[in-house]
Amino acid sequence: MSRKTPGRTKPSQTTEPKESRFIVKEPGELMQWLLATLAGKGRNKVKGILARGQVSVEGNVVTQYDYPLAAGNRVVIDWSEKIPEAPIEGLEILYEDADLIVIDKEAGLLSIATEGEKQQTAYRMLMEHVRKKNPQNRVFVVHRLDRETSGVMMYAKREQIQEHLQSTWRNTVVERTYVAVVEGCVAKSEGTIRSWLKESKTLQMYSSRTDNGGLEAITHYKVLQADREYSLLEVKLETGRKNQIRVHMQEIGHSIVGDKRYGAKKNPIGRLGLHARVLTFRHPATGQLLSFETEIPKKFLRLFQTKNK
Incomplete structure (x- = not known):
C-alpha cells in the first residue's frame, strides 16, 4: 500500500491575473489602443470589457470607445467578470468619465429638487450611482430641464468642472x-x-x-x-x-x-x-x-x- 510523501503538493494550475496594468506610450483613442494592446482578444471581447466597466484610466472607470488617451496615462484592466449595473429608472446614462455624466432624462422626472420638494430626482439618483464606487463622490448641477421636458442634459462630477461650465457656458x-x-x-x-x-x-x-x-x-x-x-x-x-x-x-x-x-x-x-x-x-x-x-x-x-x- 503506497503512502503519500510528506510535504509533496500537486503542481498549481496557472490562472489569469486579476488585473493588468499598462502605461500608454502614445496618445490615441481608448478602443484602438485596447485592440492593439490586447491583440489576442477579439473585437467583441474588447467591447464587452469596456461596456462592463472593466477598464480604468487614471483610476476612473471609462466605457467610452473614443476616450482620448495621453502618453503616460495609467490603464488598468480588471479581468473579473462585472455584473452589469441595473438601469436607473427615469433616466439613461449616455456618457460618464471622471468629470461629467451625460444623461437622457424622461419626462416627469425633476432635474433637482426645489425647496421643500421631496420627490425622487435625477440629481439624487446620480448621487447614489457615483457613491456606489466611492462614498466621497458627488455630482453637481450644471443646467436644468423642466420636469416635463425630456432629453439630454449633463451634470459635473467635480465642483471645479461645474464652475468652469457655468462660467463659460455660451462658449463651451x-x-x-x-x-x-x-x-x-x-x-x-x-x-x-x-x-x-x-x-x-x-x-x-x-x-x-x-x-x-x-x-x-x-x-x-x-x-x-x-x-x-x-x-x-x-x-x-x-x-x-x-x-x-x-x-x-x-x-x-x-x-x-x-x-x-x-x-x-x-x-x-x-x-x-x-x-x-x-x-x-x-x-x-x-x-x-x-x-x-x-x-x-x-x-x-x-x-x-x-x-x-
Missing part, C-alpha cells in the same frame, strides 16, 4: 437642439424669436420685444412636419433662459402642447411636447468636442403618423 456649448410639438399650423417654415424675458412674483416668465430689464433670449425654429392642428418643430437655442422655448412658442401664437401654464389648450400626447434632442459641447478638461443625440419621442411622431394614414 456648441449646440442645444430641441424638438417641440406645438398647437396649430406654423405658417412660416423657419424663423427667429428675439425678446427679453423676466420673471414675475408668481414665478411666471413673460416676454417683451423691448428691453424690460430682463435677460435677452434668442430662439431659432424650423418646421419639420405640420398639419392643421399641430406642428413639429426643430428648435435651437442661442441663449438658455428659464422656460425660454415655452414662452417664445406662446408669443408666436403656437403654445407647446400640454403646456397649460403658457397658453396650451390641448394635450394629445399626455405630456409636455418638448424634448432636448441634441447637446454638443467641448469637454471642459480635454477640449474634445462631444455630441449626444437622442431619438424624437415616438409620441411626438405618432401624432402625425396617425393623421397621415
Whole structure:
C-alpha cells in the first residue's frame, strides 16, 4: 500500500491575473489602443470589457470607445467578470468619465429638487450611482430641464468642472437642439424669436420685444412636419433662459402642447411636447468636442403618423 510523501503538493494550475496594468506610450483613442494592446482578444471581447466597466484610466472607470488617451496615462484592466449595473429608472446614462455624466432624462422626472420638494430626482439618483464606487463622490448641477421636458442634459462630477461650465457656458456649448410639438399650423417654415424675458412674483416668465430689464433670449425654429392642428418643430437655442422655448412658442401664437401654464389648450400626447434632442459641447478638461443625440419621442411622431394614414 503506497503512502503519500510528506510535504509533496500537486503542481498549481496557472490562472489569469486579476488585473493588468499598462502605461500608454502614445496618445490615441481608448478602443484602438485596447485592440492593439490586447491583440489576442477579439473585437467583441474588447467591447464587452469596456461596456462592463472593466477598464480604468487614471483610476476612473471609462466605457467610452473614443476616450482620448495621453502618453503616460495609467490603464488598468480588471479581468473579473462585472455584473452589469441595473438601469436607473427615469433616466439613461449616455456618457460618464471622471468629470461629467451625460444623461437622457424622461419626462416627469425633476432635474433637482426645489425647496421643500421631496420627490425622487435625477440629481439624487446620480448621487447614489457615483457613491456606489466611492462614498466621497458627488455630482453637481450644471443646467436644468423642466420636469416635463425630456432629453439630454449633463451634470459635473467635480465642483471645479461645474464652475468652469457655468462660467463659460455660451462658449463651451456648441449646440442645444430641441424638438417641440406645438398647437396649430406654423405658417412660416423657419424663423427667429428675439425678446427679453423676466420673471414675475408668481414665478411666471413673460416676454417683451423691448428691453424690460430682463435677460435677452434668442430662439431659432424650423418646421419639420405640420398639419392643421399641430406642428413639429426643430428648435435651437442661442441663449438658455428659464422656460425660454415655452414662452417664445406662446408669443408666436403656437403654445407647446400640454403646456397649460403658457397658453396650451390641448394635450394629445399626455405630456409636455418638448424634448432636448441634441447637446454638443467641448469637454471642459480635454477640449474634445462631444455630441449626444437622442431619438424624437415616438409620441411626438405618432401624432402625425396617425393623421397621415
